[in-house]
Amino acid sequence: xxxxxxxxxxxxxxxxxxxxxxxxxxxxxxxxxxxxxxxxxxxxxxxxxxxxxxxxxxxxxxxxxxxxxxxxxxxxxxxxxxxxxxxxxxxxxxxxxxxxxxxxxxxxxxxxxxxxxxxxxxxxxxxxxxxxxxxxxxxxxxxxxxxxxxxxxxxxxxxxxxxxxxxxxxxxxxxxxxxxxxxxxxxxxxxxxxxxxxxxxxxxxxxxxxxxxxxxxxxxxxxxxxxxxxxxxxxxxxxxxxxxxxxxxxxxxxxxxxxxxxxxxxxxxxxxxxxxxxxxxxxxxxxxxxxxxxxxxxxxxxxxxxxxxxxxxxxxxxxxxxxxxxxxxxxxxxxxxxxxxxxxxxxxxxxxxxxxxxxxxxxxxxxxxxxxx
Ligand code: BGC
Numbered sequence: 001x002x003x004x005x006x007x008x009x010x011x012x013x014x015x016x017x018x019x020x021x022x023x024x025x026x027x028x029x030x031x032x033x034x035x036x037x038x039x040x041x042x043x044x045x046x047x048x049x050x051x052x053x054x055x056x057x058x059x060x061x062x063x064x065x066x067x068x069x070x071x072x073x074x075x076x077x078x079x080x081x082x083x084x085x086x087x088x089x090x091x092x093x094x095x096x097x098x099x100x101x102x103x104x105x106x107x108x109x110x111x112x113x114x115x116x117x118x119x120x121x122x123x124x125x126x127x128x129x130x131x132x133x134x135x136x137x138x139x140x141x142x143x144x145x146x147x148x149x150x151x152x153x154x155x156x157x158x159x160x161x162x163x164x165x166x167x168x169x170x171x172x173x174x175x176x177x178x179x180x181x182x183x184x185x186x187x188x189x190x191x192x193x194x195x196x197x198x199x200x201x202x203x204x205x206x207x208x209x210x211x212x213x214x215x216x217x218x219x220x221x222x223x224x225x226x227x228x229x230x231x232x233x234x235x236x237x238x239x240x241x242x243x244x245x246x247x248x249x250x251x252x253x254x255x256x257x258x259x260x261x262x263x264x265x266x267x268x269x270x271x272x273x274x275x276x277x278x279x280x281x282x283x284x285x286x287x288x289x290x291x292x293x294x295x296x297x298x299x300x301x302x303x304x305x306x307x308x309x310x311x312x313x314x315x316x317x318x319x320x321x322x323x324x325x326x327x328x329x330x331x332x333x334x335x336x337x338x339x340x341x342x343x344x345x346x347x348x349x350x351x352x353x354x355x356x357x358x359x360x361x362x363x364x365x366x367x368x369x370x371x372x373x
Contacts, residue, residue, distance in 0.1 A: 047133075048325030049110040051082050055319055056104030056112040057139070058097055059089040060192075063232065064263055065288040067115065069308040070139070074113070074315075081316055083323075092231055094121045101125040104134075111135040111319045119144035119193035120338075135322045137315055138342070142193040145338040150322075151331060153315045153345040155306035157194045160349045161201020163304050164258060164283045167351050168202075169209060171281035171301035172256045179214045181255040183280075184244055186237055186268065187227040188260035195232075198260050198285070199224045206258065215256070218248045229260070234267040241271035249277065256281035262291035265300050287352055292361075292370045295354050305360055306349040314345055 057074045059067050071087055078085035086104055090097035094117050102125050104112050112134055116122055119142050126136055126148035136143070138152035172181045185206075188195030203222075209215045210222070221227055221244070229237045237259075245254065254272060257280050259265035265284035272280055284291050284303035294300040321328040331343035352360050361367040 049323055051323060052084055053110040053323065054084040054086055054104070054108050056101070056107075056109040057085070057087040057114075058100045058104070058112065059087070059115045059139075060097065060117040060141075061092040062089045063092065064261060064286055066140070066286045066306070066308050070115070070312060073309055073312040077312060077316055078319075081320060083319070090117060092117055094118050098122065098125040101129060105129045105132050109134055111137065111322055113137045113139045113315055113319075114143060115139040116141050116143055116193075118191035121191075122146065123148070135319070137318060139315055140194070140311060142335060142337055142342070142344075144193060147340045149337065149340075149342055151318060151328065151343045151345065152335070153311055153318065154194075154347070155311070155349045156346045157197035158201040158204075159346075160194075160285065160304055160306065161198040161203075162205055163201075163349060163351050164198065164260070164285065165202035165205030167283045167302040167304070167353070168256050168258050168281060169205065169215075171283070171353075172215070175281055175301070176255045181215045182218045182249075182252055183215050183256040183258065184219055184241070184254065185217060185222060185227045185258045186229060186240070186260060186264055187224050188229055188264070189232040190225070190228045190230065192232065195228065195260060196224050199227065202258055218252065218254075219244045227258075229264055232261065232263070234263040237264040238267035238271045241268050242275070245271065245275040245277070249275070253277065254280045259284055261285040262288040262300070262303055265303070266290060266294065269294070269299055283351075287361075287367060289367075289370060292352075292357065292367055295352065295357065296371050298354065302351055302353045304349045305352050306347065307364075310347055314347065318345070 055078050059070060062068045071089060075085050075087045086109060088100045090100055097117050101112060105128060112129055122143060123146045126146050129136055130148035136149050138149055140154050142152055143149040187199040254277050257268045259268055259282050262284040265282045268282055269279055279299050281301045284300055287303050287305040291300050291303050318328045332346045333344050334341040335344050350360060357371055
């Protein structure tokens with residue numbers, strides 16, 4: 001445990017949504033287990049569970065490629081590790097995710113992996129899981145305001161934002177000549193604990209350049225709340241970009257846009273092109289297929305790659321240690337989630353541009369195949 005960060009509380013508006021049934025039941029049943037799973041805060045306390053136990057995975061939605069990849073990888077690799085996999089996605093609806101977690105506990109899950117829709121809204125579902133002795137791992141996103149979380153596996157979210165901000169500056173210098181540069185700022189969904197962190201990381205790089213006049217946010221919309229994109233909805237980002245361009249850029253060129261992920265990056269490029277602008281420098285996140293193609297073509301400037309296969313592999317490594325009743329691998333840092341200091345496994349994200357894409361994807365045949373010619 002090297003460092004401790006503090007999480008700032010966020011406010012959010014929850015849509016009133018009806019819970020519906022789960023989207024995917026990869027495998028279910030079986031895995032009746034021995035007593036004494038050793039759930040709780042102290043990983044590796046000597047408890048363990050059956051090698052074929054049920055492991056639940058509750059993903060927030062399948063609206064971006066990383067979550068769809070996680071669904072496939074967890075389904076295959078939990079099975080390969082001998083577990084009974086119960087992999088579901090919650091369509092960005094908090095009550096649906098709460099119900100899925102409750103059902104996983106009822107079905108005897110011994111570990112549950114959660115990519116929360118809203119990091120703050122799972123307290124009671126996770127408390128019930130913890131009380132039943134279930135191990136709980138946050139996946140890709142922090143789980144907030146509860147002690148019912150054993151660990152979180154993610155890519156550093158502040159680091160991700162720093163890379164996005166720096167890449168935007170690099171792209172401006174490379175493609176848009178001398179500054180000052182006209183830019184706009186976009187953030188992700190405000191309920192997702194990653195989104196404010198991505199923005200904070202990016203602003204730590206951009207703010208000094210705003211202050212010294214190298215970059216100008218023409219709309220003046222520089223706060224996360226103004227820049228956020230509800231539910232990570234690409235359509236909402238595109239509408240906001242349309243409005244900003246109409247109100248501020250009739251006589252100006254837009255040079256660059258900070259984007260929190262690839263889907264929003266492509267929406268921004270579509271909006272700018274439709275408004276008759278040249279393609280601005282836009283960063284991204286997730287190394288999605290369509291964005292790699294766009295980068296290779298010379299449109300989107302960059303993405304940040306956080307390989308899902310590494311995140312899934314690390315998660316399963318930890319679950320396997322719990323299963324055997326062994327100490328899990330050492331965490332990289334801790335982060336205060338509002339209630340406890342959570343052990344965090346923080347993997348390193350990497351920037352991808354046209355220049356280094358072949359190198360970064362050397363061991364990823366699907367992505368490498370997009371880079372022909
Ligand atoms: C993930 C991103 C993803 C976004 C929207 C974030 O929490 O880290 O990879 O693009 O959610 O799904």
